[in-house]
Amino acid sequence: MFSLTVRDHFMIAHSFKGEIFGPAQRQHGATYVVDVTFKRPELDANDLIVDIGLASKALSDVLADLNFRNLDDAPEFHGRNTTTEFMASVVFERLAAAVRAGGLGEQARGLTALCVTLHESHVAWASYEGAL
Structure with a gap:
């Protein structure tokens, strides 16, 4: 399996519901470093996994909709x-939609999986991976 990873970041504000979250129930900010790994079993005719420029732009476009937002006020996240x-799954779903819509070029149709990792600090991160 071949893989290619691009990186970006975004900043949000939010709060959590539930005692399990302790002080994070209060509004707080987060800056996420985002790694997206594109996977395919074989390289395309140009010996690429996906065009890095198109992959970076697609990630930037997805994150632009989230950047500098208070997620508590976003209707799509209500409840x-x-x-x-x-949020790793949200970024995954939005990027997967961009791949399916052709936003990463025709060669991206050979992608078989994506893995989205959100680093919330230098010691903690979470990922969501799925098939395309």
Whole structure:
């Protein structure tokens, strides 16, 4: 399996519901470093996994919609705890949609999986991986 990873970041504010979250029930900020790994079993005709420029742009576009937002005010997240794990799945779903829509070029149709990792600090991160 071949893989290619691109990286970006975004900043949000949010709070969590439930005693399990302790002080994180209060509004707080997070800056996530995001790694997205694109996977495919064989290289394309140009010996690429995916065009790095298109992959970086697609990730940037997905994150632009989340960056500098208070997720507590976002209707699409109403009733959800926007944990690192949950947000990794959100970024995955939005990127998967971009791949399916052709936003990463025709060669991206050979991608078989994505893995999205959100680093919430230098000691903690969460990932969501799935097939395309």
